[in-house]
Amino acid sequence: MSLGEIFDKKNNDLSKRIDKKKVPEHVAIIMDGNGRWATKKGLPRTYGHKQGVSVLKKIIKASKNLGCKVLTVYAFSTENWTRPSKEVNFLINLFSEVLRNQIEEIHEEATRIKFIGDLTPFPETLKKIISSSESLTKNNNDFLFNVCVNYGGRQEIVKAARELALKSSSGEIKPSEVNEELFNSELLTRGLKDPELLIRTSGEKRLSNFLLWQLAYSEIYISDVLWPEFNEYEFLKAIIDYQSRNRRFGGIESLPKESFEDSQCSS
Ligand code: FPP
Numbered sequence: 113m114s115l116g117e118i119f120d121k122k123n124n125d126l127s128k129r130i131d132k133k134k135v136p137e138h139v140a141i142i143m144d145g146n147g148r149w150a151t152k153k154g155l156p157r158t159y160g161h162k163q164g165v166s167v168l169k170k171i172i173k174a175s176k177n178l179g180c181k182v183l184t185v186y187a188f189s190t191e192n193w194t195r196p197s198k199e200v201n202f203l204i205n206l207f208s209e210v211l212r213n214q215i216e217e218i219h220e221e222a223t224r225i226k227f228i229g230d231l232t233p234f235p236e237t238l239k240k241i242i243s244s245s246e247s248l249t250k251n252n253n254d255f256l257f258n259v260c261v262n263y264g265g266r267q268e269i270v271k272a273a274r275e276l277a278l279k280s281s282s283g284e285i286k287p288s289e290v291n292e293e294l295f296n297s298e299l300l301t302r303g304l305k306d307p308e309l310l311i312r313t314s315g316e317k318r319l320s321n322f323l324l325w326q327l328a329y330s331e332i333y334i335s336d337v338l339w340p341e342f343n344e345y346e347f348l349k350a351i352i353d354y355q356s357r358n359r360r361f362g363g364i365e366s367l368p369k370e371s372f373e374d375s376q377c378s379s
Pocket residue numbers: 143144145146147148149161164165168186187188192203206207208210211259314
């Protein structure tokens with residue numbers, strides 16, 4: 113699959129700068145700035161969310177064409193309930209509308225869709241369409257699109273801890289058996305590789321309770337662009353920046369043995 117040509121202002125094809133062997137398997141995105149984009153244009157904030165959906169469609173395609181396997185987006189946090197009820201209701205209706213209108217196309221593109229978060233407070237109509245979309249696409253293995261709704265990283269961690277405590281008190285596991293692997297298996301993202309790259313738009317430099325466990329070693333890319341103005345070009349810039357990083361996972365860059373000893377001896 114190819115990404116197609118994506119040109120920068122100097123007419124250089126950005127897609128040529130991508131190292132196909134170093135494409136992140138899992139990308140997570142905090143799509144931020146919808147409200148500000150709309151307000152800047154003198155429009156209601158809800159226009160920003162609508163425009164955000166068109167951008168999301170482009171980025172799903174771009175990440176899939178690039179060779180990523182999983183895209184996880186933050187669509188509604190546990191804190192978003194504190195927004196005015198008009199905006200909350202708009203977002204809930206938007207999720208249903210997007211699923212109703214796009215699920216066939218998502219399915220045809222061999223993409224699996226999954227919702228991550230506590231769906232309990234959502235209306236039955238949305239829960240039903242989420243469930244039918246998940247079951248329609250469950251055997252699609254090319255690409256996984258995770259949508260985090262009513263999701264909070266701390267809540268997810270607390271829930272995992274509670275599950276393990278219950279299993280321990282019932283004798284199913286011993287407290288000494290609790291390790292990272294077991295903990296991971298209680299998370300909503302169980303079975304998935306952690307994201308190698310987190311992109312946040314709109315210049316904000318926070319995690320905002322998103323995938324707190326899973327992002328422990330992810331590279332973070334902050335784009336100043338507001339989500340409704342984000343596009344394939346900005347996405348490739350994030351990937352190129354990611355590919356220039358030296359991921360050490362808390363260790364040191366692997367050096368030939370002599371170089372390490374040399375550096376120890378030099379004063
Ligand atoms: C953040 O911008 C964006 C959101 C809270 C909602 C994003 C949701 C979508 C784009 C819809 C996705 C739909 C599906 C079905 C996946 P903000 O409102 O926090 O912007 P601000 O920081 O400028 O106020």
